Amino acid sequence: xxxxxxxxxxxxxxxxxxxxxxxxxxxxxxxxxxxxxxxxxxxxxxxxxxxxxxxxxxxxxxxxxxxxxxxxxxxxxxxxxxxxxxxxxxxxxxxxxxxxxxxxxxxxxxxxxxxxxxxxxxxxxxxxxxxxxxxxxxxxxxxxxxxxxxxxxxxxxxxxxxxxxxxxxxxxxxxxxxxxxxxxxxxxxxxxxxxxxxxxxxxxxxxxxxxxxxxxxxxxxxxxxxxxxxxxxxxxxxxxxxxxxxxxxxxxxxxxxxxxxxxxxxxxxxxxxxxxxxxxxxxxxxxxxxxxxxxxxxxxxxxxxxxxxxxxxxxxxxxxxxxxxxxxxxxxxxxxxxxxxxxxxxxxxxxxxxxxxxxxxxxxxxxxxxxxxxxxxxxxxxxxxxxxxxxxxxxxxxxxxxxxxxxxxxxxxxxxxxxxxxxxxxxxxxxxxxxxxxxxx
Amino acid sequence: xxxxxxxxxxxxxxxxxxxxxxxxxxxxxxxxxxxxxxxxxxxxxxxxxxxxxxxxxxxxxxxxxxxxxxxxxxxxxxxxxxxxxxxxxxxxxxxxxxxxxxxxx
Numbered sequence: 001x002x003x004x005x006x007x008x009x010x011x012x013x014x015x016x017x018x019x020x021x022x023x024x025x026x027x028x029x030x031x032x033x034x035x036x037x038x039x040x041x042x043x044x045x046x047x048x049x050x051x052x053x054x055x056x057x058x059x060x061x062x063x064x065x066x067x068x069x070x071x072x073x074x075x076x077x078x079x080x081x082x083x084x085x086x087x088x089x090x091x092x093x094x095x096x097x098x099x100x101x102x103x104x105x106x107x108x109x110x111x112x113x114x115x116x117x118x119x120x121x122x123x124x125x126x127x128x129x130x131x132x133x134x135x136x137x138x139x140x141x142x143x144x145x146x147x148x149x150x151x152x153x154x155x156x157x158x159x160x161x162x163x164x165x166x167x168x169x170x171x172x173x174x175x176x177x178x179x180x181x182x183x184x185x186x187x188x189x190x191x192x193x194x195x196x197x198x199x200x201x202x203x204x205x206x207x208x209x210x211x212x213x214x215x216x217x218x219x220x221x222x223x224x225x226x227x228x229x230x231x232x233x234x235x236x237x238x239x240x241x242x243x244x245x246x247x248x249x250x251x252x253x254x255x256x257x258x259x260x261x262x263x264x265x266x267x268x269x270x271x272x273x274x275x276x277x278x279x280x281x282x283x284x285x286x287x288x289x290x291x292x293x294x295x296x297x298x299x300x301x302x303x304x305x306x307x308x309x310x311x312x313x314x315x316x317x318x319x320x321x322x323x324x325x326x327x328x329x330x331x332x333x334x335x336x337x338x339x340x341x342x343x344x345x346x347x348x349x350x351x352x353x354x355x356x357x358x359x360x361x362x363x364x365x366x367x368x369x370x371x372x373x374x375x376x377x378x379x380x381x382x383x384x385x386x387x388x389x390x391x392x393x394x395x396x397x398x399x400x401x402x403x404x405x406x407x408x409x410x411x412x413x414x415x416x417x418x419x420x421x422x423x424x425x426x427x428x429x430x431x432x433x434x435x436x437x438x439x440x441x
Numbered sequence: 442x443x444x445x446x447x448x449x450x451x452x453x454x455x456x457x458x459x460x461x462x463x464x465x466x467x468x469x470x471x472x473x474x475x476x477x478x479x480x481x482x483x484x485x486x487x488x489x490x491x492x493x494x495x496x497x498x499x500x501x502x503x504x505x506x507x508x509x510x511x512x513x514x515x516x517x518x519x520x521x522x523x524x525x526x527x528x529x530x531x532x533x534x535x536x537x538x539x540x541x542x543x544x545x546x
Contacts, residue, residue, distance in 0.1 A: 068543050070457045070531045074479050077528035084456045096456075168530075169507070207528060209507050209518045379506050380544065 002028065003045055004052035008059065024051055027128050041125045042096075042145050049093030050127065050143065053085055071098055071146050073153045076206040079164030080149055096145040097127075100152060101138040101165035103198065106191035107178035108133065117160055125152050135231070136215065137175030138165035163202075169380075170208040174198050174216035177225035185312065186220030187238030187325035188353035194218050196359060197366075210370075211377030221321065222309050228330075228344070233383045234366065235330040235344040238353075240322030243302040244311070250318035251298045254278065263314050282311050326352045329365055331395070332384030342384040345392065347399065349406045365399055372398040447473040457531075459541040463498070466538030474536045479526040487524050487536075490514055494537040504530075504539050 002025065012021045028047040031040065043049070053064050069082020081099040088095040102118075118139070122128055127143030134140045144152065156162045165173035174197050177183070179190030197216055198205070204214075217228030220238045228235035253261040255278050262269065263276045278298075283291040290304035291311065298318075300311075312319045329351060330344030351361045369383065372395070377386050387395050396403055421427050442461070444453050450469045453461045458477060460466060471491065475483060493513045497505045510529055511518055518529075525532030530542040 066456075068541060070459065070535075070541050072527055072531055074526035075522065077522075077530060082457060203519075207518055207522060208530070211506060211508075374508060379503075 002051070003048035004055060006051050006055040009051060009055050021051070024129065031128065036123075038124055040123075041148055041151070042127065042143075043093040046093035046097075046127045046143060047129060049085075049091035050097070050129065053087060053091045053094055056087065056090075065097075069098065071149060073149055073164070076164065077208045078166055078168035078170055078206065081167060082146075094143065097143045098146065098149065100126075100141040100144065100149070101134065101167055101173065102141060102156065103163050103165045103173050104133055104137050104139050104175070106176055106194045107181050108137075109178075109181065114160070118162075121152065121155050121160075125155075134165075136165070136172050138173045164206070166205040168208040169210045169212050170206070170214070171201050171204040171210070172213055172215045173205070174218065175226055176218035177220050179218075179220040183220060183225075184316065185223065185238075185309070185321055187240055187321055188220065188327055189355070190218040190220045190236075190238070192355055193236065193353060193359060193362070196355070200358075200363065201366075204370075210374060212380045212382055214370075214373075214383065218327075222307060223313070228333075230333050230343050232333055232344070233331060234369065235333060236327045236362070237330065238325060238327045239307050239350065240325045241350055242322040242324040244300050244305065244322060245320040246298055246300065247318050247320075248297055251278075251293075251315065252296055254315050254318055255293070255296075261315075261317055265316055282314050285310060326350050327362075329362070331369065332382075332387050334382040334384045338380075339385055339388065342388075345387070346406060347395065348401065349404070368399045369395070445473070455541065457535075457541060459535050460538045463538050463540065466495075470538060471536055478532045478536060480524075480532075484524070486516070486520075490516070490521065490524060490529075490533050491537045494533055494539060498537070498539050504534055504542065 006021075009021045013019045013025075024047055028045070028051065031044050031047060034040070034044070057064050064086050066084045066086045069084060071082035072078065072080045079101050081101070083097045083099065085091050085094045085097060119128070119130075122130065122141050125144060125148045126141050129142045131140035131142055141152070153164065156164070174194050176190035176194035177186075179188070180186040181191055194216075197218075204210070214234070215232040216234050216236070217226050217232035218236045219226050219228045222237055222239065224230075224237065228237060250261065254263065254276055257275050263281060278293050283289075283293055283298075287308055287310070288304045288306055290301040292299050307321075312321065327350075328346060329348040331347045332342050333344040334342050348365055351365070353359065354361065373383050373386055376390060377383070381389070392407065393403070396407070442453065442455060444451055448469045450467060452465055452470060452473070455461060458474070460470065471483060475481075480487065490510070493510065494504060497509070497513065505513065507518060507529055510516075510521070510533075514521075516524070521529050521533065525536070534540075534542060
């Protein structure tokens with residue numbers, strides 16, 4: 001018998017999608033029965049109370065969590081999101097309901113052994129409720145009390161060789177697409193680079209030293225499966241600089257509608273779009289119109305290709321990314337607060353991704369950007385806002401990158417152009433008397 | 442919200458153990474907080490951080506950014522964590538009696 005009546009939540013148990021309400025009820029029941037004889041370290045009925053407080057919020061149309069919360073583990077300035085219920089008498093099980101962020105593995109590949117030890121720990125010292133995963137990438141352990149934080153941290157680090165993720169004004173947990181582990185488009189090993197960057201910048205991740213939060217995300221190609229261009233202050237997007245590799249026989253299989261060669265690997269099979277038409281679906285849709293198909297041969301003018309991925313996405317068995325691969329670095333993406341949403345702006349068109357020299361070319365850009373932003377960034381100013389305030393030109397100066405046409409979508413349309421004094425013959429020091437010699441008042 | 446008694450003084454605190462009113466700060470508060478924050482003895486350097494935070498807060502009405510705290514105390518962030526294991530926000534600001542840090546923490 002459930003602890004609280006939840007008529008509104010009960011409606012969310014209907015319908016085909018996996019119901020979070022059914023799952024929470026199941027977890028509440030597992031804790032109530034406790035067939036494994038776990039010595040629960042937080043209230044046994046915390047999940048019942050979570051459902052109860054959520055039902056109350058459904059009824060009231062407002063949240064019942066108090067403002068903020070500052071808890072954590074010694075040595076770190078982040079990793080735990082403190083939370084307290086504002087109705088602790090009615091729902092004592094969630095009086096404390098802190099969230100712990102746990103750093104996920106690259107690409108989110110797991111073994112059941114690992115997940116079992118994690119759930120065992122969380123059933124014992126937490127609510128047993130999780131979020132797999134937070135939008136930034138972390139494994140999220142949802143709901144425990146303050147005295148359990150150091151205990152969970154001890155077990156994570158000592159028994160599971162596992163660290164917390166980031167929170168606060170610091171480097172947040174980096175995340176990547178699954179990259180070369182199982183995608184033929186990946187232009188570099190995103191798993192290796194995300195792992196390297198996470199380890200390299202542990203100090204920046206655990207001890208907030210920045211004006212505000214800072215995120216890395218790594219995409220293997222411009223399809224952006226981890227949405228780095230929208231969700232990270234610094235976005236690493238794989239690309240190539242030589243030619244797209246064409247298998248002409250495979251192209252013709254697509255053209256002949258060979259069932260083993262469905263367009264887009266069969267992504268549109270749910271509807272009859274007619275037979276594949278290479279003109280209509282590929283060459284005609286190319287954004288730079290740099291392709292043509294003549295006499296059973298596909299031709300790509302690679303010098304005019306912007307590597308948008310469309311043709312490769314449509315004919316994955318016939319077209320492959322080039323061999324000279326690397327990545328582009330884009331900076332400044334952020335959500336609207338304070339001065340409007342931004343997506344990443346292109347800073348480095350092409351940089352090598354080289355594990356043999358510890359990704360020197362990439363860490364140099366990162367550290368130059370941090371040096372500037374840490375010194376100049378105002379309190380709670382994202383990198384994207386500093387770029388708006390001080391100018392993209394300033395970003396290029398601090399990173400030692402020469403301006404190039406690729407840095408803009410279009411040139412400025414207003415004429416408010418700043419010049420440096422040494423660029424102007426004669427400088428800024430002028431004598432009005434000298435001017436008056438030629439121009440009467 | 443709770444009231445705690447320590448060495449004859451009483452303090453009103455929130456769930457996270459932050460003082461609700463900066464004006465209620467006294468040296469007994471520091472004695473009370475230090476054990477929770479993993480500090481055995483208050484050194485001159487601990488007091489220096491506390492004083493800098495309080496001066497800055499009294500002048501500006503906000504806590505300083507981490508970089509400003511480093512510059513004012515001339516302590517690197519690493520050293521501030523050596524002094525205050527839970528860091529400048531949860532450790533030092535709590536001890537100095539400043540309001541709880543807010544935002545996306």
